[in-house]
Amino acid sequence: MSKIQMLGRRPGFTLVELLVVIAIIGVLVGLLLPAVQAAREAARRMQCSNNMKQIGLSIHNYHDTFRCLPPGTLAQDINQQRQPSWIVRTFPFMEQNNVFERAIFAGTDWTGQDLIDLNWELKHTVRVETYNCPSSDMPLTRSETPRGDTQGLGAPSTLEVQLSSYAGIAGTYLDPRDMASAPSPNYSVYGRATFNGVMASIGGNALPRALRFASITDGTSNTICVGEQSSFYSDSKTDCRASNHAGGMWASGPGGDTDWWLNVTVVRYPINWDGTTSSACPGYQKHTITRSNHPGGAQVLLSDGAVRFATETMDFALYNRLSARNDGLPTGEF
Template identity: 35%
Template sequence: MPRGFTLVELLVVIAIIGVLVGLLLPAVQAAREAARRMQCSNNLKQLGLAAHNYHDTFQAFPPYRQKAGNPSALDFQGYGPLISLLPFIEQQALYDQIKTVSRDFYLPISPTVDNVVANTPLAAFSCPSNLPFPSASVRGSSSYSVSAGSNIGWTIDESRRNGVFGMDIPTKFAMITDGTSNTIMLGEHLTGDGDDGTYRQKTDLVRAQPWTANESTQQGPITDAQLEAYGQACAAGSNNHTSYYGYRWGRPVFIYTVFNTVAPPNWKHPSCMPCTTCGAGDSKGVFPARSRHPGGVHHVLADASVRFVTETINLQLYHGLGSRNGSEVVTLP
């Protein structure tokens, strides 16, 4: 007569299977993240090449804010840098649509053009490791930003702007005197959740925190101690925050399509700005690169190479990599 399994034996087998699954699950998750990270890197590589092709065509990079021709347009209603790159990532039809709707970029980007952008999610602008903006009506979020350099941006003097992408004035390869292989051009950021009622440090932007250090490393160093003091003040003031990071890829402001290298990648404190009421990042401030990849963030250098920059990078080295013309002798390890 055949002998069956006892209850104890079945329980032991189930327990062994459970242990094996528990051991296997982290490996599966790691493999999935590796695949997502590779796709994210590939997206950034294509954007880097698109920026190069734009430069080849127009002999300059697009500014990160292209003001609408209409003088009544507000500063944050200009056109963001990712719109300029659309024809160079096989999105000529979408670019032409935006150009038509905006009357050759005369109209302010809100609300007419926003409706085109909001309803057009692009895989090229989305890192699989990131989370899309959770809105059925706004699907055109972005995981990627252009670098404004090691300065707090927006209202600072033009002479202190030191990134590959300028605010209103186009920059050229000839202006990257530190070398294209030593200068950051693009990076990642995380998307928010649109819930201003709940604060989340990694994806929210804190407002109303005055900045008292140098506005740019063109003026002199911005130190770890100064950043830590500012970060602590920002964390303490998190009751005034906005949760719309990465909301629209067509906009020209910091939390949507621009970052700076003032603070290191995945900074432990929230992104932060002095403006008290700005809903978008139309203010100077500290807007770090961020990702959900363990240990760091992908960046694209001005030579279009993609490098993974660890969150423990030396701050002065990172500032040097963010600056296109600071004469720093720096290279990524």
Template identity: 30%
Template sequence: MKSSPTSLRPRTAFTLVELLVVIAIIGVLVGLLLPAVQAAREAARRMSCGNNLKQLGLAVHNYHSAYNKLPMHGGGTWVDGAAIGSNQSNRMDLSIWVGLTPFFEQQALWEQIVNPSVNSSGTPSLWPAMGPETTASNYKPWTTEIPTLRCPSDPGTGLPAMGRTNYAACLGDSIHYMDLGLLGIDADATLTLANASTHAAETRAACRGAFVSHQATAFRDILDGLANTVICGEITTDLGDRNIRTLAAVGNDSGSEMVRDEPDLCLHEGLVDSNRPQFWATGSPPTLAPSDQGRGYRWASSGAAYTAINMVLPPNRELCFGGATADSHGIASVSSQHQGGAHVLMGDGAVRFVTDSIEAGDVHHSNVWLGGTGESAPGSRSPYGLWGALGTRAGQETESFEP
């Protein structure tokens, strides 16, 4: 008996068992590949972040070629007798990024800043040239998000921040006078030149970084060599989660110890949550900066929490400030959302990734300052090892960064 043509037709469908096996295999492959894909995405974001910093380094060099000096940290305008909040000037509170805007493809923004403009929402009727105080939230340039100043790995966005930045200027290896600088002022104070010689002496002794508040510096001042000196670094912005890297504990000079003399004061005083060491403990202390004073929250301001770093504690350590506000003086290291470290920009334009485990000397050692003694006396070697040496411009230290 002959078989019918239908019985000889090959089977074309999957069985239920075969289908389940294929689904299981696909699930396993997805489970194996997903971490690799996520790692590749983070690697791409990290590379993009480094490229941003590289572009900023080129901007710094082009600025120096044009003006034979570096942009001033804490530069800008001042009107004698003008009350805080009058917005008649920016009270010499501009970050280095303001002057650099035309050098990293932000010419249109620079034109808005450098020219007076109409203020239709308050007093004064005209915004002054170079802008008002950096707290003026209705001045559009100060609230502009600039892509070159943002790290793709940082998810922070929106209020209460104004215009965020993930990059900051290096002020050296001491917190003393980091906010006051040559003129002895900050954005919340009244300008006085009565103690000009004292301010100059304090600044010369303690402010040893590539940038100095309210004082012009140049590449010729970096005697340790551009390749051996950090000029800028990466910071992560505050996400509103009480992270020790992004929201400063303030007012810590009120006790018997000062942050200048005990850099890890906030840690050994128990202000960090012992169960969650990346976050501040609840309750008081610690006294934390206001929610609108988070790390990197104002790209245009020279305040320490916003656009400054110092090389005292190693990367991703706590923000511990002696003053009452986040734009005063305190420990402000580099930080990032990358795993294990953060980027820094060297004076020669090279971008390096520094790990959290970099050799940082004695983190309990007092900063170098005018009143320091022994190894804290003016002119001393940085107490903070390789990390501190990379932050000083003229310490005559031969240490160099090894990847």
């Protein structure tokens, strides 16, 4: 072969070599993808933790200002004036003071069900990113049809109301002191506790007055006040969050000792519990479940402001002791 011919040849891959290279790249991508996904989830979990820390700081600032904790729910008055959630009450301490100052608290129903909703525009337009976990694949809002008198104020026929990934712990379905002698509790027996949590219901036949940090006799570092709710329940993709009802994250429901509350839960089931294939939410609107898309558990906010990752394998009796403010039982590390 002449020198001219040799210089004119262009080096390149054969078909076999090209297929080998593609196969190697595919293997490398397959090896790297889980690591990339894990890194992204770690970042999302850190952001979720930061959200809960901000919520904890707002609760502490509320207590510093009013010398009490925000009520988990507050009983409606005789005119069915349903109250705002504890989330709304902490807005001034979450850099949402401009939203809080626009809110109307008298002569309105924050659920929008049984009385005119004077806050429909706030609920329809305001979004507070802090209350949504970035790992959640759930809807950020729920659609609601306002009453005719609310539409008469200018409200559209459909409102989009924000939902929250975080719920206050109002109490426990079972008394932790009973569980100390019965490690396998009978879920069919109604618990006597219910109001023994930090974000308990106030008014009606519930607690007579707002709680203080001094009411947490088990210690603020041993008591959960807020738990995460950021994943669907069961394979049916059922949204069982404590905020998924009329008024979304803005309302507390009827409050008091009624059958349903909003944005708080009474602990009845273990973390990430998915014990039935039914599409119905277990204990709907009072016994919603602490769940998340973070692998292996969910995040909880302690009353001292610290955020911890609670594993789904945590002993259920321990989870109940951590959810009660005054049972006097030891907790230890978790």
